[in-house]
Amino acid sequence: MSTPxxxxxxxxxxxxxxxxxxxxxxxxxxxxxxxSSLEWAGLLRDGLITPVWGGAxxxxxxxxxxxxxxxxxxxLVPERGVVGRATAVWVHVGGxxxxxxxxxxxxxxxxxxxxxxxxxxxxxxxxxDVLTIDGVRVTTVLRTALDVARWLPPAQSLPLxxxxxxxxxxxGRAARAAASLHGGRGVRRARHVLAQVADERTTAGGGRAxxxxxxxxxxxxxxxxxxxx
Numbered sequence: 001m002s003t004p005x006x007x008x009x010x011x012x013x014x015x016x017x018x019x020x021x022x023x024x025x026x027x028x029x030x031x032x033x034x035x036s037s038l039e040w041a042g043l044l045r046d047g048l049i050t051p052v053w054g055g056a057x058x059x060x061x062x063x064x065x066x067x068x069x070x071x072x073x074x075x076l077v078p079e080r081g082v083v084g085r086a087t088a089v090w091v092h093v094g095g096x097x098x099x100x101x102x103x104x105x106x107x108x109x110x111x112x113x114x115x116x117x118x119x120x121x122x123x124x125x126x127x128x129d130v131l132t133i134d135g136v137r138v139t140t141v142l143r144t145a146l147d148v149a150r151w152l153p154p155a156q157s158l159p160l161x162x163x164x165x166x167x168x169x170x171x172g173r174a175a176r177a178a179a180s181l182h183g184g185r186g187v188r189r190a191r192h193v194l195a196q197v198a199d200e201r202t203t204a205g206g207g208r209a210x211x212x213x214x215x216x217x218x219x220x221x222x223x224x225x226x227x228x229x
Contacts, residue, residue, distance in 0.1 A: 028062035053097040061109040088144040150186035171198035
């Protein structure tokens with residue numbers, strides 16, 4: 001009597017083999033450039049990956065958090081660069097992904113080459129302004145708030161500041177930091193919008209003001225608690 005042939009086990013796509021749990025971090029994110037078009041389309045169709053930003057997606061079983069978001073755009077951040085401004089808000093909070101990555105480099109440092117998915121800005125940065133998430137440097141929540149308040153118009157900055165407030169930004173501390181700035185572009189505007197956000201928290205008695213981050217990022221995964229400095 002012949003022995004029945006063993007069952008045929010379907011081959012695991014190369015993209016999924018690369019994403020199996022391992023000792024190295026970052027396995028929760030796959031980049032479109034690392035797989036074929038057919039593999040990418042198949043992974044999306046089967047619900048095995050979920051887009052995060054641009055050509056990057058997370059494994060569907062993994063929770064989206066700051067480490068996942070920063071891994072999605074890490075290739076755009078040179079060693080001397082720091083994720084900042086609205087993109088840093090996205091890393092800390094989540095929600096709709098930015099169209100381009102904001103990357104800061106220290107004043108007078110060499111800028112990275114132009115890239116269609118990146119905006120580069122010069123900034124004075126101290127070590128206290130920066131934290132590292134899985135090897136990628138990002139401005140702290142406090143520094144992010146100051147930059148957003150200073151460089152974006154209020155119609156854009158206020159929703160972002162409220163989102164940061166909802167994940168732990170000390171708005172009073174941010175308002176005091178803005179008040180201590182002397183001169184320079186956008187400083188007066190930063191003082192005004194940060195004072196407004198701090199007043200909203202005071203008026204609400206510590207509660208969330210209407211239109212906070214939870215209203216804007218409903219349906220997204222809960223973010224990991226950011227580092228507040």
